[in-house]
Amino acid sequence: MTSDLRLEVPDExxxxxxxxYGEAGKAWIAALPGRAAExxxxxxxxxxxxxxxxxxxxxVPVVRDDGTPAMLxxxxxxxxxxxxxxxxxxxxxxxxxxxxxxxxxxGSLLLERLEGRMLADVPDDLAATRIISELLLRLNAVAAxxxxxxxxxxxxxxxxxxxxxxxxxxxPDRRRLIxxxxxxxxxxxxxxxxxxxxxDLHYENVLAGEREPWLAIDPKPLAGDPGFELLAALHNRxxxxxxxxxxxxxxxxRFDLMTEVLGLDRERAVAWTLAxxxxxxxxxxxxxxxxxxxxxxxxxASALVTPRR
Numbered sequence: 001m002t003s004d005l006r007l008e009v010p011d012e013x014x015x016x017x018x019x020x021y022g023e024a025g026k027a028w029i030a031a032l033p034g035r036a037a038e039x040x041x042x043x044x045x046x047x048x049x050x051x052x053x054x055x056x057x058x059x060v061p062v063v064r065d066d067g068t069p070a071m072l073x074x075x076x077x078x079x080x081x082x083x084x085x086x087x088x089x090x091x092x093x094x095x096x097x098x099x100x101x102x103x104x105x106x107g108s109l110l111l112e113r114l115e116g117r118m119l120a121d122v123p124d125d126l127a128a129t130r131i132i133s134e135l136l137l138r139l140n141a142v143a144a145x146x147x148x149x150x151x152x153x154x155x156x157x158x159x160x161x162x163x164x165x166x167x168x169x170x171x172p173d174r175r176r177l178i179x180x181x182x183x184x185x186x187x188x189x190x191x192x193x194x195x196x197x198x199x200d201l202h203y204e205n206v207l208a209g210e211r212e213p214w215l216a217i218d219p220k221p222l223a224g225d226p227g228f229e230l231l232a233a234l235h236n237r238x239x240x241x242x243x244x245x246x247x248x249x250x251x252x253x254r255f256d257l258m259t260e261v262l263g264l265d266r267e268r269a270v271a272w273t274l275a276x277x278x279x280x281x282x283x284x285x286x287x288x289x290x291x292x293x294x295x296x297x298x299x300x301a302s303a304l305v306t307p308r309r
Contacts, residue, residue: 007033007051009058016055021076028076036060036074039108043101045072056081057218061113069113070100077107080220083148085109087221090145090196095138096216097207114215119206125240129254132206132233133261135216136198136226140262144196144223151224152192155185158279165285174281177301181278184271193225202232227265227272230258231280234273235296251303270304277301 009032017025040046040062048069049061057075064070075081088099088109098112122128144150162182169175198205198219209215222228234254244250259269277297283289 007036007058007060009033010051010053013053013055013058017076020055025076032058032074035106035108036072039072039074039103043072043110045070045110054218062110064100071111071113073109073111075107075109079149081107083221084219086145086147087196087198087219090142091139093211093215095135095212096198096219097209111217112209114217115208115210117208118204119214120203120237122203125237126253126257128203128237129233129257130261131214132201132203133258135206135214136201136229136258137262139198139201139216140195140226140229142196144194144221148196148221148223150192151197151222151228152189154222154224154279155189155192155275158275158282159185159189161282161286162278165282169285173298174284177274177277177297178281178285180301180305181274181281184274185278188225188227188268188271188275191225193228194223195226197222197224197226197229199229200232201229203236205232225268225272226262227269228276230255230269231273231276231297231300233258234300238296241299247299248303248306251300252306252308255304256308273304274301 009029014029017029019025021028036058044065045062047060048063051058051060053059057073060072060074062070062072084107085099085102085104088096088111092098093112097114100110100112102109119128119131122131159182162178165178166175169178198216199222200218200220201216205218206214206216234251241247241250241254255269255273256266258264259266277300280297
């Protein structure tokens with residue numbers, strides 16, 4: 001099968017790689033059309049629609065030589081993406097998109113094709129929260145295999161970064177979150193856990209499928225405690241939270257539902273969530289970019305330390 005891919009890289013993806021990866025990102029983008037064409041030829045794929053993209057990856061709808069629809073995911077290898085094929089192989093399609101093949105040298109993946117409908121499209125917020133919680137329960141049931149980053153190491157590195165962040169940051173609210181998150185992380189880090197975590201399971205990373213109603217995509221796997229998994233879903237559909245007129249109560253309802261479904265100790269889950277907020281705040285200080293989490297983290301942290309109603 002000859003490739004018919006004439007790839008034009010979206011400007012937003014070009015800008016994202018230049019911002020986050022610098023010269024290495026520019027070089028990766030420059031090589032992307034040729035790399036895609038080479039894989040299409042070698043894996044006997046033909047293009048079957050317009051590519052989609054996020055901040056890092058380009059995903060191309062394709063058809064295999066036997067007529068099976070699939071998705072070709074092209075992304076550089078870094079700390080977050082290196083474990084993706086390892087995790088997908090460990091889950092083997094149970095609650096997650098199925099990995100069909102991958103290229104270890106450059107991180108390219110061939111994935112089963114799912115529907116475009118996202119969990120974010122489910123109108124009932126608590127129903128969506130239950131769906132994502134039940135998926136996390138299944139994914140976290142798997143012990144992390146070798147080759148996945150460990151939350152123990154990530155957490156220790158976070159603590160090492162705290163003094164510089166506090167010295168650099170002049171925002172009193174963020175400094176408070178950094179201090180609170182540091183105290184929480186010190187409390188739970190001695191027992192970091194060994195479950196296979198998705199680490200980025202929010203509503204837009206859950207897609208409808210044919211063999212299962214909903215499946216997880218795009219993991220950034222860690223070996224650790226499932227309590228570190230919850231923040232991404234708490235952030236999602238924030239307009240729904242605000243629309244309730246009682247943000248703390250709405251956050252608590254989501255959090256309590258997730259911890260109940262996952263069978264987590266609530267106090268430890270709160271501590272791990274504050275540690276996850278710490279990770280966001282450290283990134284904000286170091287990158288001088290607070291646009292991604294502005295307002296969300298503060299509201300979630302406040303809700304979790306407020307007595308439940």
